[in-house]
Amino acid sequence: MQIAFVLYPGFTGLDALGPYEFLKMIPNADIRFLAHKKGPVPTDRGLLTVEATHSFEETPSPDLLLVPGSEAETGTAMKDDTLLAWLRTAHETTRWTTSVCSGSLVLAAAGLLKGHPATSHWIAQGLLEKYGAESRPHDRVVQSGKLWTAAGVSAGIDLALSLLLEICGRERTEIIQLLLEYDPQPPLIGGHPDRVSPDILAKAKAEMLTLAQSRNA
Amino acid sequence: MQIAFVLYPGFTGLDALGPYEFLKMIPNADIRFLAHKKGPVPTDRGLLTVEATHSFEETPSPDLLLVPGSEAETGTAMKDDTLLAWLRTAHETTRWTTSVCSGSLVLAAAGLLKGHPATSHWIAQGLLEKYGAESRPHDRVVQSGKLWTAAGVSAGIDLALSLLLEICGRERTEIIQLLLEYDPQPPLIGGHPDRVSPDILAKAKAEMLTLAQSRNA
Numbered sequence: 001m002q003i004a005f006v007l008y009p010g011f012t013g014l015d016a017l018g019p020y021e022f023l024k025m026i027p028n029a030d031i032r033f034l035a036h037k038k039g040p041v042p043t044d045r046g047l048l049t050v051e052a053t054h055s056f057e058e059t060p061s062p063d064l065l066l067v068p069g070s071e072a073e074t075g076t077a078m079k080d081d082t083l084l085a086w087l088r089t090a091h092e093t094t095r096w097t098t099s100v101c102s103g104s105l106v107l108a109a110a111g112l113l114k115g116h117p118a119t120s121h122w123i124a125q126g127l128l129e130k131y132g133a134e135s136r137p138h139d140r141v142v143q144s145g146k147l148w149t150a151a152g153v154s155a156g157i158d159l160a161l162s163l164l165l166e167i168c169g170r171e172r173t174e175i176i177q178l179l180l181e182y183d184p185q186p187p188l189i190g191g192h193p194d195r196v197s198p199d200i201l202a203k204a205k206a207e208m209l210t211l212a213q214s215r216n217a
Numbered sequence: 218m219q220i221a222f223v224l225y226p227g228f229t230g231l232d233a234l235g236p237y238e239f240l241k242m243i244p245n246a247d248i249r250f251l252a253h254k255k256g257p258v259p260t261d262r263g264l265l266t267v268e269a270t271h272s273f274e275e276t277p278s279p280d281l282l283l284v285p286g287s288e289a290e291t292g293t294a295m296k297d298d299t300l301l302a303w304l305r306t307a308h309e310t311t312r313w314t315t316s317v318c319s320g321s322l323v324l325a326a327a328g329l330l331k332g333h334p335a336t337s338h339w340i341a342q343g344l345l346e347k348y349g350a351e352s353r354p355h356d357r358v359v360q361s362g363k364l365w366t367a368a369g370v371s372a373g374i375d376l377a378l379s380l381l382l383e384i385c386g387r388e389r390t391e392i393i394q395l396l397l398e399y400d401p402q403p404p405l406i407g408g409h410p411d412r413v414s415p416d417i418l419a420k421a422k423a424e425m426l427t428l429a430q431s432r433n434a
Contacts, residue, residue, distance in 0.1 A: 013234050013237070017231060017234050020264075040268060045241060047248045047250075049267070051265075122395075154238075157371065158402050161403055161404050171417070173405060178339075178408055178410070178413050181338060181370055182403060183357065183412060185357045186374075186375060188387070190391050190400065191395055191398055193395070204396055
């Protein structure tokens with residue numbers, strides 16, 4: 001069982017590394033971090049850098065692939081023709097093609113989500129629709145055949161648990177969840193536009209726009 | 218505000234990188250990943266490698282430090298006299314000295330938890346007691362003055378939110394939680410010894426022992 005995490009400059013670390021921590025617990029999984037070439041890949045603020053272990057070329061047909069999102073640079077990945085072509089070819093033979101956060105926009109840009117229900121970070125739901133996907137802004141994890149998409153950033157962990165249930169069954173999933181002590185207890189209710197005040201939502205939207213502008217400047 | 222994530226060979230990625238993703242949203246934070254020297258540090262299975270941005274020596278007095286745990290190599294960090302000496306000195310001037318998972322054992326080995334309530338991964342609670350800490354096996358995040366310890370792996374995210382509440386206040390924490398869409402929805406109840414069957418707990422314990430043995434072989 002080969003599992004490939006797609007990396008690109010500016011990806012959001014937790015989008016890939018949250019699911020990684022859970023999926024690495026699949027017995028005998030061949031886990032790879034992919035980029036155009038092996039070596040360091042900076043995440044969204046240039047503070048955290050992660051090593052790609054393999055190139056896309058070396059990994060033509062993973063069983064499971066996962067595309068993370070970014071704070072603003074997803075656009076770069078969405079215009080990376082080599083990456084998009086790799087995704088289209090790899091998707092032909094995957095058993096699970098997955099994304100976290102705005103990673104679904106990269107799958108969409110590769111043409112893989114047309115006509116499929118899918119989710120993304122709450123701010124990107126409208127863009128999903130522009131690519132012909134059916135956005136599901138109230139769902140944390142959306143499955144459509146072998147396409148699984150997760151909502152923003154931390155939703156990747158819930159995606160990983162859902163995948164583990166299908167891949168390994170309930171007993172193994174319960175063991176993995178216990179090993180990683182995934183018994184979330186956020187000190188505040190929130191984390192979704194449906195569960196915050198209009199004021200908090202407006203301020204978060206403004207901050208996302210500022211971030212995107214600073215990245216594109 | 219300087220925030221230092223302590224890295225060592227064999228640390229568990231999510232222990233540090235979950236909290237990192239949330240704490241990086243503190244405005245103007247100076248975030249550092251520390252090791253004996255700059256450069257790549259392998260995580261617990263040697264699959265994921267993360268870059269240290271600074272050395273311990275370059276970073277004598279962070280405002281906040283966080284020590285991650287490991288699957289089995291925490292013992293190496295616990296015997297690293299240079300790291301332990303750095304922790305003791307840095308702790309004198311921190312505002313927050315924190316750990317995730319068995320990272321609390323490293324703080325304990327540095328002598329910092331004696332007489333303090335603290336938590337750790339569920340399997341390590343007994344070891345905490347041996348170092349003179351008061352283990353709190355039912356608490357996900359434990360605060361004792363400026364010492365904050367979290368339970369296993371994924372508990373680091375709840376620790377980060379609790380720290381953000383203190384550092385930035387409620388409004389900023391709500392915004393960060395929304396930006397990272399932290400609205401956890403695990404598909405199964407579990408993730409803590411109190412919330413699984415005795416059979417699952419026994420199997421998870423056996424697996425932890427096997428992991429520790431294979432690492433020490």
